[in-house]
Amino acid sequence: MPYSYIRDPAEIYRQSFETICNEADFSKFAEGSHDIVVRLIHACGMVDIVDNLEISDGAVEAGCEALKRNRPIVCDVDMVRQGIIRRLLPPDLPVLCGVSDEETAILARQNETTRSAAAFERLSGDWAGGIAVIGNAPTALFHLLDLIEDGAEPPALIVGIPVGFVGAVESKDALVQNSHNVPYITVRGRRGGSAMAAAAVNAIAGGLGA
Amino acid sequence: MPYSYIRDPAEIYRQSFETICNEADFSKFAEGSHDIVVRLIHACGMVDIVDNLEISDGAVEAGCEALKRNRPIVCDVDMVRQGIIRRLLPPDLPVLCGVSDEETAILARQNETTRSAAAFERLSGDWAGGIAVIGNAPTALFHLLDLIEDGAEPPALIVGIPVGFVGAVESKDALVQNSHNVPYITVRGRRGGSAMAAAAVNAIAGGLGA
Secondary structure, eight states, X not given: OOOOOOOOHHHHHHHHHXXXXXXXXXXXXXXXXXXXXXXXXXXXXXXXXXGTEEEOTTHHHHHHHHHHTTOOEEESSHHHHHHSOGGGSOTTOOEEOOXXXXXXXXXXXXXXXXXHHHHHHHTTTTOTTSEEEESSOHHHHHHHHHHHHTTOOOOSEEEEOOOSSSSHHHXXXXXXXXXXTOOEEEEOSSOOOHHHHHHHHXXXXXXXXX | OOOOOOOOHHHHHHHHHHHHHHHSOOTTSOGGGHHHHHHHHHHHXXXXXXXXXXXXXXXXXXXXXXXXXXXXXXXXXXXXXXXXXXXXXXXXXXXXXXXXXXXXXXXXXXXXXXXXXXXXXXXXTTOTTSEEEESSOHHXXXXXXXXXXXXXXXXXXXXXXXXXXXXXXXXXXXXXXXXXXXXXXXXXXXXXXXHHHXXXXXXXXXTTOO
16 A cells, blocks of 8 residues: 655645744744745754854845846855756856866865865856855865955855864854855854755745745 | 865865764664764764664665666755765766656656656666665655555665655655665654765765765
8 A cells, every 4th residue: 555645745845834934933033034944944854953043134135136136156066056946046047066177176186175165266256246155065165255355256145054073163153253244144063064055045046935 | 364274175084084983872883884874974964863873784785786786876856866976886887866857747747746756756667776865855765665565676775864844754764664675774853865865875885985
């Protein structure tokens, strides 16, 4: 006998979002950022992520404006790019990731750094007025902040949600302490990842629509 | 002044794995599956994931054998496929995902189910002796179990780590309760995701090597 389970995608989304809205504490977030909170929780299955989630003033508006102006989204890894729902974006908006390019590997060896950080350096001319999204590599977030400090034109929004045990906590602390006046979305602590980073972009692009 | 942080990828991996080994409780896992435990924790930043992680007897051996025999890896979503480190696999081993195909969308509408479940149905002839990997959709895991029950030749290993609020808990419980004698790796509860699912495959393919 086949298992009994909900198969309708719209109903799965509806019940998921309903459960999240019932369980999560939205009190510290502005109403305009609730969709981001819901989608981030949805991506990771953890309502207590709100304790670590920080959405700076103006982040939603800056992200919406960047998309409206068709400015690029620059991702640290291919999984983030893959997680961004293309059909929610303006059709010709560039979603860029340089981590797998051969030129990036060469630059990473030259600079003695990670490919993610090197890829961000190569794409630092592209994110101006757009959205920089980090879902994996703390080194990319640190390097983004250093590049802005050194005069690179900043993105309109930083989605900085790297994950892990070396540099993730520290790079997100650095973002919150001094984002160079760039609005940001982050999840402090070790938790994070490509799915959450992509979810933040999807929420800005499409709210809770699939 | 630039931020001071570790930039050497090998050293980042080394320190990450060292932290995980110091903090996580490996006592319930066979020694042969420790690499999977480490990589799963590494993917999500949470050492307490071990409380929910279940690696059935023979899972590692079945996965290794499937790769050695060049059998396909079938993924429920593109993010899982993207997260699998291609260079750790035999060069011509197929890594398949049908979720974005037009034929899948048609079948999903016909069957009134999700595209992930429909994609698994379309690829049910491919996973025989290979690895079925679910990092997102509970419906794909439920449908995989139903298809095996209905006579589809089973995969050698099921990596069943869907995430979320509707069906994730239940589909993983169903897998543990009756996997039709197929070895499995799962993380019970709501937590899961593409990064963890891909990490399990990467551990089987390459241990802790990058």
